Amino acid sequence: MIPGPIEFEPEVMTAVGMATTSHVAPDFIESFGRSLELMRKVWLAPSGQPFIIAGTGTLAMDMAGSNLVEQGDSVLVLSTGYFGERYAELLGRYGAEVTVLRAPAGSVPDIHAVEDALKSRRYTMMTFTHVDTSTAVRVDPEPLGALGQKYGVITVLDGVCSVAGETIRQDEWHIDVVLTASQKAVGVPPGLALMVVSERAMEKWRSRKTPVGNYYCDWQNWLPVMRAYEERRPSYFGTPAVNLVCGLEASLNLILKEGMEARFERHRKAGQTFRLAMREMGLGMIPVSEEVSANTLSAPFYPEGVKGGDFMREIAASDVILAGGLLPELKDKYFRVGHMGSVTQGDLLTTVSAISGALASCGYRK
Numbered sequence: 001m002i003p004g005p006i007e008f009e010p011e012v013m014t015a016v017g018m019a020t021t022s023h024v025a026p027d028f029i030e031s032f033g034r035s036l037e038l039m040r041k042v043w044l045a046p047s048g049q050p051f052i053i054a055g056t057g058t059l060a061m062d063m064a065g066s067n068l069v070e071q072g073d074s075v076l077v078l079s080t081g082y083f084g085e086r087y088a089e090l091l092g093r094y095g096a097e098v099t100v101l102r103a104p105a106g107s108v109p110d111i112h113a114v115e116d117a118l119k120s121r122r123y124t125m126m127t128f129t130h131v132d133t134s135t136a137v138r139v140d141p142e143p144l145g146a147l148g149q150k151y152g153v154i155t156v157l158d159g160v161c162s163v164a165g166e167t168i169r170q171d172e173w174h175i176d177v178v179l180t181a182s183q184k185a186v187g188v189p190p191g192l193a194l195m196v197v198s199e200r201a202m203e204k205w206r207s208r209k210t211p212v213g214n215y216y217c218d219w220q221n222w223l224p225v226m227r228a229y230e231e232r233r234p235s236y237f238g239t240p241a242v243n244l245v246c247g248l249e250a251s252l253n254l255i256l257k258e259g260m261e262a263r264f265e266r267h268r269k270a271g272q273t274f275r276l277a278m279r280e281m282g283l284g285m286i287p288v289s290e291e292v293s294a295n296t297l298s299a300p301f302y303p304e305g306v307k308g309g310d311f312m313r314e315i316a317a318s319d320v321i322l323a324g325g326l327l328p329e330l331k332d333k334y335f336r337v338g339h340m341g342s343v344t345q346g347d348l349l350t351t352v353s354a355i356s357g358a359l360a361s362c363g364y365r366k
């Protein structure tokens with residue numbers, strides 16, 4: 001029950017476990033091509049350009065950053081935790097002049113403050129973390145996409161902890177880049193960086209004055225490969241993670257079989273149920289309201305008198321695996337529970353009872 005790697009469906013593991021073929025074998029070309037097509041459906045981005053690259057979520061962040069930023073560009077980063085800070089640092093490496101708009105831990109930057117910032121300076125890009133996995137805080141991407149349109153700013157959504165869990169309508173919401181990694185709600189073992197890019201962002205990349213400062217990430221190298229696979233032609237730049245791509249096709253098929261709306265709703269219910277259970281036990285949480293609470297994971301505070309180390313030792317002795325705190329300033333004060341992808345009501349119940357038992361062993365009485 002950690003926020004990634006999550007538990008994977010048996011069909012996905014079977015696909016991942018197949019005999020590794022050539023990256024230009026006809027059946028693999030078919031699997032890669034179909035995965036690209038299925039991504040557009042899962043992202044709700046019929047007009048976008050999908051990329052499937054061997055790497056982690058951070059590589060997806062790096063790819064968007066390196067291709068869309070030029071030396072001296074002003075970039076606005078909305079930070080709601082650890083991964084927002086990471087994005088700010090990353091963009092600086094490509095010469096961006098980064099302004100970070102932060103909210104106190106547990107809340108999101110006010111939409112009017114975002115608009116004021118966009119008015120105050122000619123930004124070329126704005127990034128935001130849909131669900132920051134360090135705080136379980138969720139931003140609402142829709143009005144941010146609208147602001148991006150209004151001010152002619154490229155919008156980049158770090159959806160590593162949200163794609164295929166939280167509601168995302170990339171095209172309808174005008175988000176230029178929606179990026180993620182395989183091991184979270186997409187439900188494939190770690191090792192794939194995934195993203196869908198709008199035509200507007202591809203145009204921004206095409207009109208660069210300087211070459212992309214990261215050789216592996218450069219879309220110049222990867223766009224022809226993605227096109228080739230979609231047209232069912234062999235191609236090569238760097239060897240794809242063959243087995244993971246087969247797993248991706250299997251997982252995207254399962255996701256679409258469930259249906260995007262049903263999947264969004266199932267995650268909403270799982271999040272709501274879990275938060276309710278925590279509150280019933282008397283635990284507070286980092287997100288300050290339901291409105292800014294993620295449905296893919298939760299971040300409850302330890303109650304008064306319970307030490308994190310003791311609680312985690314008790315949990316380790318149960319059959320549930322949870323994650324500790326990640327945000328440096330609150331690290332020892334809270335823990336994290338992932339509830340995305342294949343998580344069932346039964347899993348939630350088992351988790352809640354393990355937490356309740358561990359708290360009792362630590363001497364906590366509500």
Ligand SMILES: *Cc1c(COP(=O)(O)O)cnc(C)c1O
Nearest residue numbers: 056057058083131133160161181
């Ligand atoms: C996990 C995560 C990342 C980093 O992904 P890696 O695959 O670990 O590199 C980035 N952003 C968010 C929101 C995440 O949850």
